[in-house]
Amino acid sequence: xxxxxxxxxxxxxxxxxxxxxxxxxxxxxxxxxxxxxxxxxxxxxxxxxxxxxxxxxxxxxxxxxxxxxxxxxxxxxxxxxxxxxxxxxxxxxxxxxxxxxxxxxxxxxxxxxxxxxxxxxxxxxxxxxxxxxxxxxxxxxxxxxxxxxxxxxxxxxxxxxxxxxxxxxxxxxxxxxxxxxxxxxxxxxxxxxxxxxxxxxxxxxxxxxxxxxxxxxxxxxxxxxxxxxxxxxxxxxxxxxxxxxxxxxxxxxxxxxxxxxxxxxxxxxxxxxxxxxxxxxxxxxxxxxxxxxxxxxxxxxxxxxxxxxxxxxxxxxxxxxxxxxxxxxxxxxxxxxxxxxxxxxxxxxxxxxxxxxxxxxxxxxxxxxxxxxxxxxxxxxxxxxxxxxxxxxxxxxxxxxxxxxxxxxxxxxxxxxxxxxxxxxxxxxxxxxxxxxxxxxxxxxxx
Ligand code: NDP
Numbered sequence: 083x084x085x086x087x088x089x090x091x092x093x094x095x096x097x098x099x100x101x102x103x104x105x106x107x108x109x110x111x112x113x114x115x116x117x118x119x120x121x122x123x124x125x126x127x128x129x130x131x132x133x134x135x136x137x138x139x140x141x142x143x144x145x146x147x148x149x150x151x152x153x154x155x156x157x158x159x160x161x162x163x164x165x166x167x168x169x170x171x172x173x174x175x176x177x178x179x180x181x182x183x184x185x186x187x188x189x190x191x192x193x194x195x196x197x198x199x200x201x202x203x204x205x206x207x208x209x210x211x212x213x214x215x216x217x218x219x220x221x222x223x224x225x226x227x228x229x230x231x232x233x234x235x236x237x238x239x240x241x242x243x244x245x246x247x248x249x250x251x252x253x254x255x256x257x258x259x260x261x262x263x264x265x266x267x268x269x270x271x272x273x274x275x276x277x278x279x280x281x282x283x284x285x286x287x288x289x290x291x292x293x294x295x296x297x298x299x300x301x302x303x304x305x306x307x308x309x310x311x312x313x314x315x316x317x318x319x320x321x322x323x324x325x326x327x328x329x330x331x332x333x334x335x336x337x338x339x340x341x342x343x344x345x346x347x348x349x350x351x352x353x354x355x356x357x358x359x360x361x362x363x364x365x366x367x368x369x370x371x372x373x374x375x376x377x378x379x380x381x382x383x384x385x386x387x388x389x390x391x392x393x394x395x396x397x398x399x400x401x402x403x404x405x406x407x408x409x410x411x412x413x414x415x416x417x418x419x420x421x422x423x424x425x426x427x428x429x430x431x432x433x434x435x436x437x438x439x440x441x442x443x444x445x446x447x448x449x450x451x452x453x454x455x456x457x458x459x460x461x462x463x464x465x466x467x468x469x470x471x472x473x474x475x476x477x478x479x480x481x482x483x484x485x486x487x488x489x490x491x492x493x494x495x496x497x498x499x500x501x502x503x504x505x506x507x508x509x510x511x512x513x514x515x516x517x518x519x520x521x522x523x524x525x526x527x528x529x
Contacts, residue, residue: 108277112286112500113369116277119285123368127245130380131155134238136482137387158238169236169243180306181297183214194356197270197290205291207298207356211305211349218310219342222317230325233318237387241380248376252284252368255299259288259365272365287365300366303374304355309345311379316341319386323393331393332401333475337386340408340471347416354423359501385472385483394477404471411467418453418461425449440519442512450519457522457529459501462494466524498523 113119135155136142146155159166189210197203222229233240263269275286292299316338324330348355355361364370396404425434429447438455439447453460469490476483506513523529 108274108282108286111277111282112274116279116282119369120281123281123285123372126372126377127248128156130241130245130376131158131238133381133384133485134241134387136485137384138391139482140388140392141480141482155238158242162239165236165239166243169239170247172232173240173244173247176311177307180214180218180310181302183217184208184210184297184302184306187213187217189213192353192356195362197362198273203270205293205298206296207301208296209352211352212346214306215310215346215349219313222314228321229314229318230321233315234322234390237315237380241376244376244380245372248368248372251375252287252371255292255366255371256280256284256288258292272363274363275365275367283365283367285368287367287370290365291361292366300361300370301355303366303371304360305348305352308374308376308378309348312382313338313342313345315379315383316386319383319390323390326390327393331389331395332398333393333396333477334386334389336401336405336408337389337472337475340468340475341382341386343412344468347412351419354419357423357426359497359504363504381489382486384486385476388476388480388483392476392480394479396475396477401475404474407474408468408471411464411469411471414453414464415461415468416464418464421453422449422461440512440516442509444509444512448509448512448516450516455520456526457524458517458520459494459498459523460526462498463524466490466494 111118113122132146132155135146146152153160159169187210189208191206191208193204194207195204197205221227259269259271261269269289270291271288272286272290275283275288277283277286320330320334320338323334360370421434421437424431425437425439425447429435429439434452437449438451439449441447449455457463470487473484473487509516
């Protein structure tokens with residue numbers, strides 16, 4: 083499962099030249115194959131719009147089966163083309179503004195992980211997401227932007243337009259993956275998204291690292307337009323709650339802080355994204371385009387949208403307990419991820435030098451003590467605890483905000499299975515031995 087092509091960093095633009103680049107072909111399907119991915123491509127956008135509707139109503143409203151409601155839910159701007167165009171212009175302007183910040187703000191250029199495991203083939207990435215975050219948040223605060231007048235008021239229209247733009251971008255990326263690179267060579271493809279089946283490859287993403295010059299679509303979209311928009315949508319919800327009720331509730335404040343902190347942390351640790359599965363393994367297709375740009379902002383914001391009109395007025399001790407759970411989750415999440423990053427970057431670092439590890443035939447070392455000796459995916463457990471607090475902040479009056487707790491559980495379990503299969507493939511018998519030494523997946527001694 084690896085490319086045999088040799089590539090070298092060869093010029094000042096950081097672009098790569100390849101010799102004998104062999105494009106690997108997908109033989110094993112994921113996500114239910116072509117049928118499953120087609121269904122997911124069609125169903126998830128619908129789910130985003132339904133969730134937005136439920137968050138507003140505060141209960142599982144099924145009236146969208148009636149003709150009148152279905153039009154406003156599933157096609158919220160269809161009878162208002164000028165509004166649809168304004169939303170599209172607004173979203174494109176947002177994306178473009180962030181691209182300009184990416185280009186203009188200073189940032190460290192670093193090399194990514196070896197492409198398809200080839201140590202001579204690494205791509206350069208500019209890291210200035212953290213600065214971008216502060217420029218955007220600073221501007222919103224400084225200019226006291228009434229975000230609710232745009233982001234909350236036209237929420238559904240924006241979600242619909244955003245989804246439509248995701249289809250366009252994923253279509254462009256799919257088509258452009260067949261073109262040659264600037265050296266007249268075939269593009270480097272993802273092993274997962276090169277099956278030959280159009281629906282499947284459109285979803286999984288054919289090209290591994292689509293770029294325009296030094297601008298990397300995937301790295302940029304992973305952490306910026308969707309994640310920062312998520313924070314702004316939350317803020318818009320808080321502003322709306324204040325406008326309607328004259329105060330911002332404890333749950334709304336905590337939710338805004340939790341989410342903003344999570345996003346800030348991701349951007350602060352931007353470099354860590356370069357070694358994740360999304361960057362190293364998955365192609366940039368509809369799955370990631372839609373996930374990064376539409377699903378994350380419009381569904382992760384779901385609890386805040388729910389809170390605007392359905393706040394449970396939780397007491398201070400309950401809020402404090404939820405806060406404690408969040409801190410615990412964050413501690414596990416950050417400590418585990420940092421320990422692995424630290425160990426992989428410099429195993430002699432005194433903070434990790436004492437840890438035991440397993441050498442592997444692949445050349446990399448697998449930690450067998452510390453966080454990674456407790457459970458193989460303990461970082462996901464920490465992440466999940468944080469995710470759970472978002473739903474808990476909404477109280478227990480409705481099942482609607484628990485969508486996030488259920489969804490996040492499914493996402494992390496599924497992702498852990500995917501990573502397990504990939505590691506089995508990468509490490510073979512060494513992975514069996516690692517699993518024997520670290521038998522638990524999420525919670526030591528239990529799961
Ligand atoms: P991980 O950070 O868990 O990395 C998995 C990789 O780490 C493996 O493929 C393997 O790669 C390496 N590895 C596994 N075990 C060990 C070990 N014992 N010692 C050293 N290296 C090991 O995976 P993800 O990229 O999936 O997740 C990154 C973070 O992002 C997680 O904390 C996750 O919770 C979060 N996340 C959040 C999402 C959200 O929507 N909020 C969605 C997805 C992820 P190799 O050996 O090849 O380096």
